[in-house]
Amino acid sequence: MRNKKPLQGIIITFLIALITFSCNTDNSKIDRKALVKRNNPIIDSVDSLSSLSVGNGGFAYTVDITGLQTFPEKYKKGVSLGTQSHWGWHSFANDKNFRFEETLKEYDFGRGRGELYSVQFDEPGRQQEAANWFRINPHRLHLGIVGLELPETKPEEVKDARQVLDMWEGIIKSNFNINNVAYEVKTVCHPNIDMIAIQMKARGMKPAVKFRFPYPTGEHSDDACNWNANDKHSTTVVHTTENSAVLKRELDSTVYFVKIQWENKAELKEKTKNYFVLHPETNQLNFTCYFSPSYPEDKNPTTEQSIATAAEYWNNFWKSGAAVDFSQCTDPRAKELERRVVLSQYLTAIQCSASTPPQETGLTYNSWYGKFHLEMIWWHQAHFALWNRPQMLEKTLPWYHKVKPVAREIAQRQGFDGVRWMKMTDPTGREAPSSVGSFLVWQQPHIIYFAELLYRANSQTDDKKNILNTYYPLIEETAKFMYSFASYDKEKDRYVLKGLIPAQETLKASETVNPPFELSYWHFAMETAQKWRERKGEKRVPEWDTLIQKLSPLAYNEEGLYLAAESAPKTYEDIRFTSDHMAVLGALGILPGNRLINETYMRNTLYWVWDNWNWDKTWGWDYPMTAMNAARLGEPEKAIGALLMDKRTNTYLTNGHNYQDDRLRIYLPGNGGLLTAIAMMCAGWDGCTTTNPGFPKDDGWNVKWENLQKLP
Secondary structure: OOOHHHHHHHHHHHHHHHHHHHHHHHHOOOOHHHHHHOOOOEEOOOOOOOOEEEEOOOEEEEEOOOOOOOOHHHHOOOOOOOEEEOOOEEOOOOOOOOOHHHHEEEEOOOOOOOEEEEOOOOOOOHHHHHHHHHHHOOEEOOOOEEEEOOOOOOHHHEEEEEEEEEOOOOEEEEEEEEOOEEEEEEEEEOOOOOEEEEEEEEOOOOOOEEEEOOEOOOOOOEOOOEOOOHHHEEEEEEEEEOOEEEEEEEEOOEEEEEEEEEOOOEEEEEEEOOEEEEEEOOOEEEEEEEEEOOOOOOOOOOHHHHHHHHHHHHHHHHHOOOEEEOOOOOOOOHHHHHHHHHHHHHHHHHHOOOOOOOOOOOOOOEOHHHOEEHHHHHHHHHHHHHOOOHHHHHOOOHHHHHHHHHHHHHHHHOOOOOOOOOOEEOOOOOOOOOOOHHHEOOOOOHHHHHHHHHHHHOOOHHHHHHHHHHHHHHHHHHHHHHHHHOEEEOOOOEEEOEOOEOOOOOOOOOOOEOOHHHHHHHHHHHHHHHHHHHHOOOOOOHHHHHHHHHEOOOOEOOOOOEOOOOOOOOOOOOHHHOOOOOHHHHHOOOOOOOOOOOHHHHHHHHHHHHHHOOHHHOOOOHHHHHHHHHHHOOOHHHHHHHHOOOOHHHEEOOOOOEEOOOOOOOOHHHHHHHHHHHHHHHHOEOOOOOOOOOOOOOHHHOOEEEOOOOEO
C-alpha cells in the first residue's frame, strides 16, 4: 500500500504526458510547407501591379517579370521596383539655414497656456519654406537599379513568362523569352546582410546586367528616382579585383557603398555617369550585390551560399511562429482569405522588421517622402507578437529609447510632462511639420501596448524580467504625458481629452473633445502602466487611478449610437463624421472592454456603420478594425464580411499587397492589420473561452491554427 500513491502519481503523470503529446500532435497537423507553397504567387505577364520582392526586414529588392529591375519605367506607377533600406536616407542642402523652430506655431486649446506645434503654413514666406524643407528632409533613397541591360527592348517583348515567388525558400524563379532568347533567373536576398544574389542563364546570349543609380526626387509619393540630375551625385569605383568592384556613392552629404562580386568571367564597364554594365563572357552570370552605409571589407557570400542561407532562414521562419490553415473550410471565401494571410506574413517579414519603424509602403517605394508614421506601427507590427514571433517586433522597439530625448522636448515645449511620441518622422525622431499629424495622440499608447504584448509572449521568468527592465522606463514616461495631457473638468468631476485630432482625421483639433477610441486607449494604457508598476514592485500612482476612474464615458445619441466625438453632432448627417477611419469601432476591438463602453450601444454602432459608412473613403486597416470589433461583439459573420468586403481599399493584389488607390498602390498597415485580426478571431482575447470566436460555428469555417497568442 505504501507504493500505491507513487504508482498512481506515475500513472497520472503518464496520462497527462500522453494527453499533452496528443494535443501537440493535433496542433502540429498543419502541413506548413503545403500551406505556404499553395499560396506562392505565380506571374505570367508584364503587370506593373504584380512585381515581387525579396528582403530581410530592413532591406528589400523589388523585381519585374525578369526577376531583376529591367523595366523600371513600366512599373513606376505600379508597384515600383525599389531597392531600399532602413539606413538609406538623404537630405537636400539646407542653403537657407532653416531652423526647426521656424516651423512652430502657437495654439491655445484651453489648457491655460500656449502650445507650440510643428505645422505646415498656408501663407507663402520663410516659415512655409522652412516647414516644407523639414517635411521633405530627410527622405528615403532608392539605392540603385539592378536589371538586365537590354537596349531598345520594350516590356511587351517579354514572352512565355512564368515567375514564381517560392516563399518557403525565399527565392523568386523567373523564366521568360525575349527576342527568341530563353532566360532563367533566380533572385534571393541574404537574410543577414543587405545583399541580393542572382543566378541567371540566357540560351545563346550573354546576359549583361546594368547597375544604374538615381538622384532622389524629394517627392511625396514616387519611386524616388530622378534620372535627370547626374551632375548632383557621383558613383566612383574605389576598389577592383578580378571578380569584384566596390562603388562609392556620394549624394550631397550622403555616402554609401555597393559591392558587386561575380562568379563567372565578366567585366564591369562604366557606360555613362552613375551607370555601369557587367558584361559576362558566357551565357551564364552569377553575381551578388551588397549595399552598405560603410565600406565593405569582407567578400560577399557566394550565390550558392546566399540561396542556401535564404532557404534555411525561410524554412525556419515558416516552421516557427504561428500558422493558420483554411484548407478544411468549405466556405468559398476561405481560399482567398488564406492567400491574403500567408502573403501578408511574408510581406511584413521582409519589409517591416528593422531597427526603425516601417513606412506605410515599406521598402518598395516612397510615400510621405519615405518617412514612417508612428501611429501606424501598431498596424505594421503588433501581429509579430501575436503570431509568436516577438523577436521581429523587438528589433524595432529600441528606437524608442534612441529618440526619447526628442519626444521629451516635444512634451516640454507644449507644457506637458513625460515624453510625447512624434507622428510622422525619420530615424532621428524629428517631427515632420504637419497640419494634421502633429496633433495626433493615438500613437502615444502604442509602446505600452507593445511592451505588454512582449511581456505576455515570453513565458520564461528571466525573459519577463528583461522585458520589464527594458520597457518600464518608456512606459513610465509615456504615461506621465498621458496623465498630464488629460484635462480635468471640475464642473462635471471628470477628465476629458481635447486639443487633438483623433484617428478619424476628418475632425479638427480646435473643436474635438473626447473622441471614443482615444478615450478607450487612455483607459487601457494607463491601467496597463499601473499594472507594470506593480510588477516592478512599485506602488500604483494614486493620480493615475483617479484619471482611470474619472475618464469620460463614450458619448452617444438618443438612438444608442456612439458618436465620433462628444463634440460631434448628435446625428451623422455631416459627411466628415462618416468618412475616413471609423475609429469608434476601435474602442472595442483593438482594445478590450472597459467601464467607458456599453456593448449594446457598440453593437448598435457596428450595425449602423456597416449600413451607412462612406466605405469608399476608408483605408486598408479599417476592415480588420471592423472585424475585431465584430468578433468581440459575437458577430463572426460580420467579422468575415469585413475582412473580405469588396471595396477598392480592401483589394489584395496577386503579390499580396493591399491596394488603396493610384497614389498608394501598396499599403502594409492593411496586411499587418489583417494578421492581427486573424490572430484574434482564432485565439481570442483575455476572458474569451470560445474556440475560433471570430468564425461562424459551421463546417464552412473549420479553421485550424497553432501557436497564436491572445489579444489583451
